[in-house]
Amino acid sequence: MAAEQAKVDPMHQFTIEPLVGSGNWEIAGYNIAFTNSALWMLITTVVLFLFVLGGMKRELVPGRWQMMVESFTGFIDNTLETNIGKAGRKYVPYVFSLFMFILFANILGLLPLGVIGIHPFTFTSHFTITGALAILSFSIVLVVGFWKHGLHFFSLFVPHGTPLPMIPIIAPIEFISFMVRPFSLGLRLFVAMMAGHVLLEVLSSFVIDGTNAGALWGSVVGLPSFILMIGICALELLVAGIQAYVFALLTSLYINDAENLH
Amino acid sequence: MPQIAQLAETWSSQIFWLMVFFGITFFVIGRGMVPKVMETVAQRDGQISADLAAAKAARDAADEQEEAWRVRENENRAAAQAIVAKAKDEAAAKSESKLKAAQTRLDKKLAEAEARIAEARTAALAEVESVAVEAAQDIVARIAGAKVTKPAATKAVKEAMSHG
Numbered sequence: 001m002a003a004e005q006a007k008v009d010p011m012h013q014f015t016i017e018p019l020v021g022s023g024n025w026e027i028a029g030y031n032i033a034f035t036n037s038a039l040w041m042l043i044t045t046v047v048l049f050l051f052v053l054g055g056m057k058r059e060l061v062p063g064r065w066q067m068m069v070e071s072f073t074g075f076i077d078n079t080l081e082t083n084i085g086k087a088g089r090k091y092v093p094y095v096f097s098l099f100m101f102i103l104f105a106n107i108l109g110l111l112p113l114g115v116i117g118i119h120p121f122t123f124t125s126h127f128t129i130t131g132a133l134a135i136l137s138f139s140i141v142l143v144v145g146f147w148k149h150g151l152h153f154f155s156l157f158v159p160h161g162t163p164l165p166m167i168p169i170i171a172p173i174e175f176i177s178f179m180v181r182p183f184s185l186g187l188r189l190f191v192a193m194m195a196g197h198v199l200l201e202v203l204s205s206f207v208i209d210g211t212n213a214g215a216l217w218g219s220v221v222g223l224p225s226f227i228l229m230i231g232i233c234a235l236e237l238l239v240a241g242i243q244a245y246v247f248a249l250l251t252s253l254y255i256n257d258a259e260n261l262h
Numbered sequence: 263m264p265q266i267a268q269l270a271e272t273w274s275s276q277i278f279w280l281m282v283f284f285g286i287t288f289f290v291i292g293r294g295m296v297p298k299v300m301e302t303v304a305q306r307d308g309q310i311s312a313d314l315a316a317a318k319a320a321r322d323a324a325d326e327q328e329e330a331w332r333v334r335e336n337e338n339r340a341a342a343q344a345i346v347a348k349a350k351d352e353a354a355a356k357s358e359s360k361l362k363a364a365q366t367r368l369d370k371k372l373a374e375a376e377a378r379i380a381e382a383r384t385a386a387l388a389e390v391e392s393v394a395v396e397a398a399q400d401i402v403a404r405i406a407g408a409k410v411t412k413p414a415a416t417k418a419v420k421e422a423m424s425h426g
Contacts, residue, residue, distance in 0.1 A: 011263055011264060012264075014263070014264040014265055015264045015268070016264060016268050016272045016275075016276070018275075025275075027278070030274035030275075030278070031271065031272075031274050031275050032274060032275045032278040032279070033272075033275045034275075034279070035272065035275055035276075035279075037272075037275075037276060037279070038275065038276075038279035038283070041279055041280060041282075041283040041284075042279075042283060044283070044287075045283045045286050045287050048287060048291060049287075049290065049291055052291050052295045052296070052299070053295070055299050056295055056298060056299065058298065058302045059302075060305070060306055060309060062302075062306075066302075069299055070299055070302070070303050073296055073299050073300050073303070074300075074303060077300065092292075092296060092297075092300065093288065093292035093293045093296050093297065094288060094292060096291075096292055096296050097284070097287045097288040097291060097292035097296075100287070100291070101284055101287050123276075123280075125265075126265050126276060127265055128265070128269065128272070128273050128276040128277060128280075129276055129277075129280050132276075132277050132280050132281075133280070133284070136284075190265075194265070
């Protein structure tokens, strides 16, 4: 779409559009239009479902697909076990869902489907989404923390061995750093995904505009930009994985605080 | 920046559909499928460790059997050697006694033979003496014409014979 316009707008890819006829869907006065963002959440869910379904053959000697799914569950299981310990196993379903959902969303959003006219939408580049996921994780931390430790959970703000006179200073700092967690968690993913997509879009506009300006500019600006884009694409795939991992890892670390205090 | 520009009109639909689809992901995939996948992994791990344990047990049993066999084998060998040694001893003793018996028989025969020889020699000597006595009597009678009595001749012959 961007390519058809006279001027490439790198932000246009993040625009949310209600899909046919759903623009006015409402529940209790809140708009719940089925947008392109929702469509890609649906696609992510379906693809993830099919992926995990392929690993459900439950063979004693696993095939490649089953091995792949099992390595993902094993990976999450290991992460939780190293960070939380034995108690971490019960969070595997949540952290696995979180990690895979974000990972698949990131990767699906990077697919070069624009070539065949379908424009992928990376919903993880919207802080509404990442923020909601971060708040969800944070709520789980709070619920688990207060459920397991009651008001004792507040001792989280007083690290071990803090001298008594320091407590009035340390506690507010710890409290603030604790409250910042959902923001840093949500913003990190949102910023990383958005920055990557903007960068790719800007470079692609260089390629288009440079090539349109003639052979000279095409070879001086267009070609290097194109080569750079290929590299950035690889980098973005890496970032997609890393950001999903970071989100899951930080969630498990925060759950560890709730589960084991300090 | 559409994330901010469209915030007011889209936040509710974004969150709503996120809850719907992440909910499906969590309950269907996370809660429903992942535990089964992990169960399969655990089952396999269990199977592998059980197999390994069984193999180890089998190997230990085989070692034990071999050890027992070796002990039995050594016992058997020792017993066999004992039997052989005993047989050898018996044979040696038997042959020794046989040899001894043969030796005594031989000794006895030898002694008898010697006795016989000695007897024969004495007899011969006595005969030679009596012949010599008679000859001496004859010689004296013929040459000197004197009659020598037998005792005197015998005495003279004995004297002459002992002087050689």
